[in-house]
Amino acid sequence: MTDPLIRRHVQDGIATVTLASPGTLNALSTPMLAALEDSFAALGLDDSIRVVILAAEGKAFSAGHDLKEMQGFRTAPDGGKAQYQALFDRCARVMQAISALPQPVIAQVQGVATAAGCQLACSADLIVASETARFGVNGINLGLFCSTPAVALSRRLAPGAAFELLATGDFLPAPRAHALGVVNRLAPPDQLEAETLKLATSIAAKDPAAIRLGKRAFQAQLGQPLPQAYATAGAIMVENVLLPATAEGIQRFIDRK
Incomplete structure (x- = not known):
């Protein structure tokens, strides 16, 4: 072998x-x-x-x-x-x-x-x-x-x-x-x-779903015209912000104040 x-x-x-x-x-x-x-x-x-x-x-x-x-x-x-x-x-x-x-x-x-x-x-x-x-x-x-x-x-x-x-x-x-x-x-x-x-x-150590979405957004917007890049990134960011773990993370930050 x-x-x-x-x-x-x-x-x-x-x-x-x-x-x-x-x-x-x-x-x-x-x-x-x-x-x-x-x-x-x-x-x-x-x-x-x-x-x-x-x-x-x-x-x-x-x-x-x-x-x-x-x-x-x-x-x-x-x-x-x-x-x-x-x-x-x-x-x-x-x-x-x-x-x-x-x-x-x-x-x-x-x-x-x-x-x-x-x-x-x-x-x-x-x-x-x-x-x-x-x-x-x-x-x-x-x-x-x-x-x-x-x-x-x-x-x-x-x-x-x-x-x-x-x-x-x-x-x-x-x-x-x-x-x-x-x-x-x-x-x-x-x-x-x-x-x-x-x-x-x-x-x-970071939230894996957010990292995966983030990499997808980063790769997708590379080389796109500015309006298209923002549209691409914005749609994926909406997907990210709606995740339960993201809602919990934001609330924890708010509660610390």
């Missing part, structure tokens, strides 16, 4: 999904993407899970797509076009599944996150990174512009700054990524797990 590509651990309503292929630098091969897709689908149906942490084993968070696998596609009669399209389509589904999960997702980035690996980290709702971590969309150094990773990166970083990274292949050190708002929290390498768990525990 082969070792699983991902491991899952659940404690106190927090699920940790760990990429467990350090020998490949946690490359997002077709099997790895399939494993992530299945895991996210199961998590989305589990009401007991309040927060998801996405972590990785080894020195790299993820080096992106498996380049050996990609080169192998070229032997197909069409030069690999159908296989490349299937790979990028599956990758897009995985990234969108993170946004669609009802639970907040925290990427715990301990090392380098490059190309589709950077895309994976930036698709999470929050990022906690080691001070020694680095982020890059450096496919251009191989002659491949990271167009799909650009989708996630450009939603966390100013367009000009994102395009510079995409066009130069330069890496973004975690402290600089934190200063630019890509990373939410920094931690020394030996405190990364504790800092991530601290953030996850804080969110898990």
Whole structure:
């Protein structure tokens, strides 16, 4: 039997999904993407899970797509076009599944996150990174512009700054990524797990229905014109304020005065 590509651990309503292929630098091969897709689908149906942490084993968070696998596609009669399209389509589904999960997702980035690996980290709702971590969309150094990773990166970083990274292949050190708002929290390498768990525990302590509605509202309004964004957020906020737990929380606050 082969070792699983991902491991899952659940404690106190927090699920940790760990990429467990350090020998490949946690490359997002077709099997790895399939494993992530299945895991996210199961998590989305589990009401007991309040927060998801996405972590990785080894020195790299993820080096992106498996380049050996990609080169192998070229032997197909069409030069690999159908296989490349299937790979990028599956990758897009995985990234969108993170946004669609009802639970907040925290990427715990301990090392380098490059190309589709950077895309994976930036698709999470929050990022906690080691001070020694680095982020890059450096496919251009191989002659491949990271167009799909650009989708996630450009939603966390100013367009000009994102395009510079995409066009130069330069890496973004975690402290600089934190200063630019890509990373939410920094931690020394030996405190990364504790800092991530601290953030996850804080969110898990909040009303889960409100958090789920809030994530849905936040994701839905992104990129919408201002009137539509307010209409979307307002409708979900009405749904939220009508929850019994919300009524009780507001009344407790009033009664304290």
